[in-house]
Amino acid sequence: MTFKPAEWPRKLRSQEWYGGNSRDTIYHRGWMKNQGYPHDLFDGRPIIGIMNTWSDLTPCNGHLRELAEKVKAGIWEAGGFPVEVPVFSASENTFRPTAMMFRNLAALSIEEQLRGQPIDGAVLMVGCDKTTPSLLMAAASCDVPSIVVTGGPMLNGYFRGERVGSGTHLWKFSEAVKAGEMTQEEFLEAEQGMSRSSGTCNTMGTASTMASMAEALGMALSGNAAIPAVDSRRRVMAQMSGRRIVQMVKDDLKPSDIMTKQAFENAIRTNGAIGGSTNAVIHLLAIAGRVPGVDLTLDDWDRCGRDVETIVNLMPSGEYLMEEFFYAGGLPVVLKRLGEAGLLHKDALTVSGETIWDEVADVMNHNEDVIRPVGQGLTPQGGIAVLKGNLAPNGAVLKPSAASKHLMQHRGRAVVFEDIDDYKAKINDPDLDIDETCVMVLKNCGPKGYPGMSEVGNMGLPPKVLQKGITDMVRISDARMSGTAYGTVILHTSPEAAAGGPLAVVRNGDMIEVDVAGRRVHLDITDEELVARLAEWKPAHEQFESGYGWLHQQHVEGADTGADLDFLKGCRGNAVGKDAH
Template structure:
């Protein structure tokens, strides 16, 4: 493609750095030329930042440098100037206490990189759980034309003839060891088959869910979410996305044009249809907050309530992401939603067209993987929002991963004050607990853990597992991995560390759960609850300096997305003042 500056309808942002013959322009261009760029690449063509979350310590994203080369090729072909920018990569595998604590730090850092540098458009190169929402949050805050390219899921795992799903079988095998049904040696052998290629989790965990959310929101090209990491079509997707972002800059197609209320409602319904992660709730709430969209937990319950879960993938179902891609991937799900009247068909996408135009002609190639609605895994698959005196601002549950017989249950609370208390007690045969009890975990929310770790799917006590019981009701202010399963009530708000009612639940209290009635009730009087809360004291072990202090002081509750309060809203990308 021959680049003709006159075709660009406006002066691009990057020209405030590189345009003209001033001393400052020469300064900026001159240093860039030490990498061997010819003069004409600074002639007004768009500069595209490839915001790359590659890191050796983020193994899910370990192949993104190779993928970035294909993005660059597409940008050059379309007449743009690609610049690869390494950005904060919050790895789910290595960050402690939890990668979630650093999602907001990553979003803040990347927002500043987009805003402070000569970038006209951005390719968000993501994969691991928190990298997708953090980069979309940053792009929403700056409102620079942006397109998401995910790294894709790894290939199917297999152990002794059984499909092995990332994360899902980690929890399953771990419980089997505690129950005496699997040896530690077999567990270690199975480890070798859990991650057999580059890519993110091969289940419908948080990474695949957020890749699907990016596509359903319209922030990625149609078909992006499910292509396996090592499939050649993943590299093709990267290259055509590189081409597309150049045209998006020309058209000034920005996140605020795409991330509308209709787009978020499409994503919520999509998450229900795919049996997606509960983590998507927090991330979409946070993204919506960056573009000023009024999205609430009530929207999640309203939009997802009547959507069937039709994707038969672990942890809710049988298959893995490889089969999902071969069956047709997310476009088939979106088409089915559209045909059922559950999709805002006119929502705009990064393609420049509507979401319905992108998917209306796709075909389903395997109806056991992507099922017809009449043969769904569950007819009401949306994330359920429970409220009551135990969760005045809401708590969430994923019905497609829960046990039907526990969706209406009253049980005695067995309380763990924090995750260390849980670990100290759970394997003790003297612990007063049976399968009728409700396990309650406190102080694991955004402030409490800190950062809100994925510990909500507490493993059951061995004394219960040995009876053949595989599920119990569990309640916490924590999150759980999107690869996990069980009747697990999460994100209880307000959290315990902020003085929510969860903080004062005591051993022996009776708790009532009624999913159909959307009820989560602590069976004590209001007077007793008020008295307990008056005697409650906040935790004293709080960071005094550094990011830990900043996070604790400014993080909001799970019910609004757990963003930092001063980061909400779109600040745009003004031209920074000269420094010389």
Template structure:
């Protein structure tokens, strides 16, 4: 056996690392902390002051998008070892989009809270955030930002293209399309089941520009992931290389004390907002980036989203807005090409720092676009003014959002009669009724599906159309709610209406037969009812959403903020630092 040095000699790092509060000495407490971990067979010299890197892994058998992260973590570990660090894998809360009820969004804040305390309470000097499925990316970024230790993200990557009868099948997007085709009578149930086999043919997240790929792109645009990370397919060997390089990089970040607060600046968020417009990204990015900004003290608002995204052309030709899938996006050059285009157009803060230690412009200035049908020239953009449209008016005093690249141009200015659903159960009861008084000129209104109302703000805003309308060949109608919409979905859908109905917002008092005016170019959402009548209805309004009796649901109900501020918990906003808790042993 190798002789243990005595006294304990720390490694020659530029400063005493945080983990040494646990491991760096010969006291009873130091021996207690080291001794137990040594039962895993770690040699004594691993505790000599080299950085302890927490690999926060959202792998779970019940999170299929992240099902391959256990293998990927081994590549991260290899990179950490190579760079002289001590990697320790830590399982963390993983909210899967396709299994969690009532909705994964309800548990984003719980995951962020758990991740924050996992980092703060343990002997960790820096963290690698291993993420994939929709809510895992924002929750881990939020938690890490609140602790502010060196942190870097590596995503699991998208699935390979799905194919069905020689056509691309976009995960999620095809699901919405085919379920509508069933109701329209243009597709059989047997064909739908056959197509199911083609939707998820490899490990990874959604292969459309849904929320998972959007948030992977947001992490890269913010500077919190290595350049090129967002688009590499999950099963491509280059994804494993990216993981290993990420492991190497976090060790140097600890040495340099490069923290989220150094990277997540206002300029970084502005870069991300413009990037979201250019890629046709999910509306879910709005609530996640607003919440993340709140963790680092950046005063980001819905008005910033509208102002910064208004003139950004959508140049990434991916479903649900366009034609292709993430696999083609990667082959075309991925997000670095988009960032270069933004820089060339004067829409990028080029000096924004990234986890590489270089500026974003230094990372992307020399990349090339290998397929201009996937990453389009500006003059061929899907939407000349992409971004996220933020609507305001007497129906949404604090704002609502709409994704222009996924909407029907003919419906962007529309006045229609409201057909109201009081909640999602009311919608399900009525929507297939042939006697429902609705046609394609109407506006569908869904209430009580916001953060408090659902609870959790579910992705039900893209309400399926009634069969009687679908059978006419109509595929889109104006829909308004306080809910969210899946990033893989599409349509002229107004979302995140605030204040939400369950908080007494004007949405709560809309009635069947009221007329609503939508004017996206002028950013207006108006309930065409006299002000006195609106005031009288609000005065008579009674809250139908009951406060949960206890547990996390009650905590969520009592402390969740509105969608316009990110639907975070009021007590989690801000950075609480990484002070070492007192040792009670």
């Protein structure tokens, strides 16, 4: 792709606040000077907003204040004027009912902060799962020059000599306790080694997946995704990104120049190669929905990712953790392998001003067991599988690299849970009529139903099954699952139950057929029976009467289009509004 930088110098949008000597300009500029800024800082140099998702209640991002200082240093060095802006931070591990309910609220608030303040360019300080998509959605909606700086993953966890992957081993050890294979005391001992440094999950969970998506989209400097949070090279990356954003503003290099349809196709293929989170589906669809001229659909995920091998040997699909991924060469090596296999749009532009292929053509792989050669992957079809049928007319997704091969084609009796509370009330009951051949069905956990679409789709198996040594069953829901999770789990079933989708009328004892190779999920009843059941259906999910919960339920779209709020889709630009003073 050829990009023609804008002529420099030129008038920047921040000069609408600070340029000249009018009463209004002096009002804006004068108040800023109470912090001790010299007059010449307002002379037309780029003002860079460091949009920081630091919060004590977002532990994955708890180190971003210190990292922001390195960003500031880079901005100063390049002749810019850094201003740090605290923004909405949706923590995956503290927000209730689920952080996903607030991704769109965060995107809305950050978009208006970008648009309504004197910011010429933005550094998006991200880490925890929802912070990356929410800031990218906001940047795309405003189309202000922007660059992603990720906080990075935490160091490897260890328990009695075994690598412990954050999230992945939480699920594994929890099931082991229920199966009687691990004591509660051992579980508590393992907890101490799970999160032993600053940073996001050390598995290829959603945080590391979205960091990889940002890099594959071209919205972060090459190598940004995998550097551990506490590695000195993470601070160097932050400082170099600070330098780079100043030039991006001068060149007027915007998200719409970088996040093209080709860039999204690169990201989809990258997700397959790394064994990335199913959450990337919903987030990339939402981001694309904000970029002018990009029409990304669920079908693109199947078309682009279907034949991509998973070559990154990381938990939950594989053996290693993000530390080893970084030492092996990180995402640049993966992108190079995709390019060599003809699976990369090599001329896609990045924030560096260079093409993605220019960035990775000369990198080396330092561990071929961590990043495997093409032809020796963990699975030949690592991309997200999009299933359709009468149970999911608008689609559902499954992650083949985390699923069990023997369950990829299956027919079983439905055991239905009407919502997450129903599941919790029944799952440990020894009299529950269930065995390993059944299909577990969870309803009312989608964008409207939970509300917010929580990560409960990887339902824990009943103890009576676990005690037989069974570790996986087919599970179907309209929920999401953590990127650190694993299993033959069909997610994002659309339309969701709370919107009157067919999932809402599945009954105990119905037979369900799953054929991943054939991309089919089918409720084995007649069309007439399905129509009759849907005609009788009445919503049973919690419904808000006021506040953001009401706004969310009234306006959230389905998972198949990204679960954005309908009135937030599209690019609204960064036009400067009228000054009220």
